[in-house]
Amino acid sequence: MENLYIEPTEFTPKVNFDIKNRKFELIGTSRPEDVVSFYESIIFKVETFVNTILEEEINSGDFNFNLVFDLDYMNSASSKYILQILDYFKKLYLKKAPINVDWYYEDIDDQIFEDGEDLSDVIKIPFNLKAR
Amino acid sequence: MTVNKPILYYKGFFNYAIVNHLLKELLLLEQSGILSNITYKKIQIVMVEMLENSYKYTSEEIKFFNPVFYLPEFKILKENHSFRLSASNPIKKEDLPDFKKHLDKINISRLPELKEWYKKILKDEIYSKKQSPGIGLIRIAKVVRNKFEYTFQQIDNKFLYYTLDILINTK
Numbered sequence A: 001m002e003n004l005y006i007e008p009t010e011f012t013p014k015v016n017f018d019i020k021n022r023k024f025e026l027i028g029t030s031r032p033e034d035v036v037s038f039y040e041s042i043i044f045k046v047e048t049f050v051n052t053i054l055e056e057e058i059n060s061g062d063f064n065f066n067l068v069f070d071l072d073y074m075n076s077a078s079s080k081y082i083l084q085i086l087d088y089f090k091k092l093y094l095k096k097a098p099i100n101v102d103w104y105y106e107d108i109d110d111q112i113f114e115d116g117e118d119l120s121d122v123i124k125i126p127f128n129l130k131a132r
Numbered sequence B: 001m002t003v004n005k006p007i008l009y010y011k012g013f014f015n016y017a018i019v020n021h022l023l024k025e026l027l028l029l030e031q032s033g034i035l036s037n038i039t040y041k042k043i044q045i046v047m048v049e050m051l052e053n054s055y056k057y058t059s060e061e062i063k064f065f066n067p068v069f070y071l072p073e074f075k076i077l078k079e080n081h082s083f084r085l086s087a088s089n090p091i092k093k094e095d096l097p098d099f100k101k102h103l104d105k106i107n108i109s110r111l112p113e114l115k116e117w118y119k120k121i122l123k124d125e126i127y128s129k130k131q132s133p134g135i136g137l138i139r140i141a142k143v144v145r146n147k148f149e150y151t152f153q154q155i156d157n158k159f160l161y162y163t164l165d166i167l168i169n170t171k
Helices: A035-054 A074-091 A112-121 B016-031 B035-057 B060-065 B093-108 B111-124 B135-144
Strands: A003-005 A015-019 A022-030 A065-074 A100-103 A129-132 B008-013 B073-079 B082-092 B149-155 B158-167
Touching: A003 A035, A003 A129, A015 A035, A015 A112, A065 A074, A065 A112, A074 A100, A074 A112, A074 B111, A074 B135, A100 A112, A100 B016, A112 A129, A112 B035, A112 B111, A112 B135, B016 B035, B035 B073, B035 B082, B035 B135, B035 B158, B060 B082, B082 B093, B093 B135, B093 B149, B093 B158, B111 B135, B135 B158
Parallel strands: A022 A065, A065 A100, A100 A129
Antiparallel strands: A003 A015, A015 A022, B008 B073, B073 B082, B082 B158, B149 B158
16 A cells, blocks of 8 residues: 655645654644545545454454644644544454554643643543643 | 834735745744743644634635634744734634634633543534534634633624634743
């Protein structure tokens, strides 16, 4: 399966889905003009990857994955799609695969910190909340 | 009576490009020291949710039938130790009960209730095709922790002019 890389813009995040190195990164600002079409291809890729892993590798016991969210801003419309990405990885987490989620924030007063707490609580996967 | 001049003002129908332009203007206010970094971030969240609500709601029907003097409007005013964000736009009269019900529910909810409500919508509508109505306003309420002030002014038999005022404390 090919990696997925999307260059960041002023209002959309960098996306780096590195299959070989077992890493998914979302970095920057998430306020796409068309949030559905921006996240559609990313979610399709994640879904395909997770389903492939579930069919092939998960029983080998050596699977792990790192998710990195380093956002300086995201709108509420983006939250839903980030949650969908996490929900696919949750399928692996429920199979006891070590899924590591690093969620970066700038300041304890930052809404991004609270967003991380909220999403972790909704998806029921622990996040490593890390100050930048 | 002294009337404050807005530090940011726009009148007209919003779209993505206009919101981007206004966000750049807001960033300049932060860079020039008028807004602290924490206040800037709070205003950014509130402003985006308010303006996205406005332009996603404003249909072609509303644009076509609405009188020119009831155009959408957005402004930020400095008031002592706070900033007042005010957004107005025409709405269909038939939508008034839903708007009012949602705003009233937000205003009577305490912070822990708002947090749980917000998470419930995220959870319930994770794969929903539609945009979750009103989730942006709940997010605003979580951030500002102040009650919303709002009015609905009659335009004609079909439309009302909705104004939402939100106060952001700097202390």
